[in-house]
Amino acid sequence: MGVCRSCGASSPLISRTIGVCLPCLRAGFDGLDDHLNEVHRKSRERFSLPGMPPRDQNGITCRLCANACRIAEGHTGYCGIRSVQGGKIAGGTAKANVEWYHDPLPANCVADWVCPGGTQ
Ligand SMILES: [Zn+2]
Numbered sequence: 001m002g003v004c005r006s007c008g009a010s011s012p013l014i015s016r017t018i019g020v021c022l023p024c025l026r027a028g029f030d031g032l033d034d035h036l037n038e039v040h041r042k043s044r045e046r047f048s049l050p051g052m053p054p055r056d057q058n059g060i061t062c063r064l065c066a067n068a069c070r071i072a073e074g075h076t077g078y079c080g081i082r083s084v085q086g087g088k089i090a091g092g093t094a095k096a097n098v099e100w101y102h103d104p105l106p107a108n109c110v111a112d113w114v115c116p117g118g119t120q
Contacts, residue, residue, distance in 0.1 A: 001014075002014030002015055002016045002018075002019060002021075003019065004019065004020050004021035004024055005019045005020060005032075005035065006020055006021070006024040006031070006032060007021060007023070007024050009021045009023075017039060017043070018036070018039055019035070019039070020032060020035070020036070037051075037052075047080065048080070049076075049078070049079075049080040050069075050075075050076065050077070050078050050080075052078070053067040053068070053069045053077070053078040054069045054070060054071050054072065054075060054076075054077060054078065055069075055070050056070050056071060056072035056075070057070070058072065059071045059072045059073075059075075059084065060084050060087070060088070060089055062077050062082045062089050064077075064079075064082060064092060065079065067079075069082070071083065071084045071089070072084065073085075073087065076091075079092065
């Protein structure tokens with residue numbers, strides 16, 4: 001059972017990871033930005049992904065997506081696929097690199113770490 005840190009509501013539909021109910025999320029992120037950014041950062045950290053698009057002043061700009069990461073030598077972009085190696089962007093293409101897995105849940109619509117079904 002999750003509890004909304006904004007309004008105090010409790011429901012099995014509130015992810016313990018996110019800790020905010022749907023009506024509060026839909027009402028806007030006033031006062032929740034820092035919390036939600038931290039939740040997002042931590043969820044990406046589990047997969048060794050940058051918490052925010054990198055903005056290294058001396059980095060090379062990746063123009064494959066709207067994040068326009070500025071990636072330092074030896075580091076990866078927000079996607080975790082593009083990196084800078086030897087002063088050049090490497091990895092990934094406009095066609096993307098993908099992987100798949102068999103999901104036994106018939107209607108799993110989001111990544112498991114944000115879904116209450118994956119946190120119970
Ligand atoms: Zn709420």
